[in-house]
Amino acid sequence: MPTPRKRVRVRQVLAGACAVPLVLSACGGGSDAPSGGSSGAAAVTSLRVLDYYANEPDNTVVQQTVEACGTQIGVKIEREAVPGDKLIAKVLQQSSSKTLPxxxxxxxxxxxxxxxxxxxxPLDDFGLKADGYQQGVxxxxxxxxxxxxxxxxxxxIALIYNKDILAEAGVSVPTTWDELEAASKKLTKGDRYGVAFSAINTFEGTWQFLPFMWSNGGEEKDIATQQTADALQLWVDLVKDGSASKSVVTWSQADVNDQFKAGKAAMMVNGxxxxxxxxxxxxxxxxVVPVPVPKAGMTSVAPLGGETWTVPQTGDKARQAAAAKVVACLNSDANQLALAKARQTVPTRTSLLGEFVAQNPxxxxxxxAVxxxxxxxxxxxxxWPKAATKIYTAMQSAMTSGEAPLSALQQAQAG
Structure with a gap:
């Protein structure tokens, strides 16, 4: 999920260092993990790992999981975690200096x-495949x-709602845009708004808008369409009639959550x-329910977040083969389930979803939604970043300066 640094980043919450169950037997390319190459891996004694899980509890969870994978394949893990907004710059520098992890x-x-x-x-160089994974991933x-x-x-992201507030107001959980507008208006009372979302002028605002744009048939190839304009009009209307705060244009998702937890928003779009x-x-x-759709019977289409594990081109085939084994281990069925539970995320292999929900209702x-x-x-x-910038630019124009949504989108698309 996005943060104000203009990338999609999960805001970490210090909830105590939760240990993730580690299943070493699944880490060596077994039946529930992608298989990796083994040529020359025995000569490798250590591997360098780089990620941005610098905050707790993710730091501890990922450290334990990666170390367990290293133990399984017989290598020591030398892990470095950097702040999220520093990772890409570091990767590009390492690539130019040939010091990639x-x-x-x-x-x-x-x-x-x-x-x-x-x-x-390419991971198929090491026999790794993504069979059975969610297609968007x-x-x-x-x-x-x-x-x-x-x-x-x-x-x-999805729609999170306060069950008690909705029940007290006699409001059903909205599933369509019309229902969302009606519910938000009815739930607005005193200093409490019916709904909260982030329309900030960063990638975070774009991320929050995508379920509305995509579910209505809008596309990032050309945002200057009536479908996208109608989605943006919905947000404009929610603010205009007082069902959502004018401050949504400056709120991050963390700010939205603060409003919801304080009882100042009955519903929110969040993760x-x-x-x-x-x-x-x-x-x-x-x-939690999926983000409401334009009309009953339509499909809610939200964006996928999360992180992917790769094998850089280091020029050392033995180390690359060993690194592929670590990637395979991290993606085993057991580790997918354990990481999803520990990090409030969802496994990417679709066959695991039933078991996951049964364990984590x-x-x-x-x-x-996934x-x-x-x-x-x-x-x-x-x-993609160019389109994301155009989207939040148009959002801000329509929501702060009164520009008609279609006109704002046309100007942003041409810009």
Missing amino acids: DVLMLDNPDLQQIAASGALA VDASTYEGKLYGLQPVTNT PWQFPVLDSVAGLNYD KMKGFTD QTARSRTGQLGPD
Whole structure:
């Protein structure tokens, strides 16, 4: 999920260092993990790993999981975690200086940019495949027809609502835009708004808008369409009639969550990474459904978040083969389930979703949303950031200066 740094980043919440169950037997290319090459791997004694899981609890969870994978294949893991906004700059510098790590984690919309630079090895070189993975996840890790990363877990956004507030007001959970507008208006009372979302002028605002744009048939190839304009008009109307705060144009997703947990928003668009904060609020009774669609019977299409694990082109075939084994281990069935539970995310292998929801019923709404979600880079590849910038530019114009949505989108598309 996006943060103000203009990339999709999961905001970490210090909820205590939760240990993830580690299943070493699944880490060596066994029956539930992709198989990796083994040529020359025995000579490798250590591997360098780079990621951006610098905050707790993710830092501890990922450290334990990666170390366990290293133990399984007989190598020591030398892991470096950097702040999210520093990772790409560091990767590009390492690529130019030929000091890339052996295993590299990337935010999934960044993969195609790095693959296009020639810094990554195709995973089929090591026998790794993405059979059985959610298609949008595969699309995000594929560049020019080749798979460059495997992503063990994913996330998305959905509608989170306060069950008690809706019940007290006699409001049913909205499933369509008309129902969302009616419910939001009825739920607005005193200093409480009916709904909250982030329309900030960063990639975070774009991320939040995508379910509305995509579900109505809008596309990032050309945002200057009536479908996208209608979606933007919905947001404008919610603010105009007072059902949503005018401050949504400056709110991050963390700010939106603060409003919801304080009872100042009855509903919000947000992600499962907010669960630790919400669960710390005594008496807060909430649930999750997919983002409402334009008309009944339509499909809610949300964006896929999360990180993918890759094997950089280091020039050392033995180290690359060993690194591929680590990537395979991280994507085993057991580790997908364990990481998803520990990090409030969703496994990417679709056959695991039933088991995951049975064990983690609170994640059902997000698991349902993931099944129809899309990769942000699926259409435009490395050019996605340009489209994302145009989208939030048009949003801001329509919501702050009164520009008609279609006109704002036309100007942004031409810009």
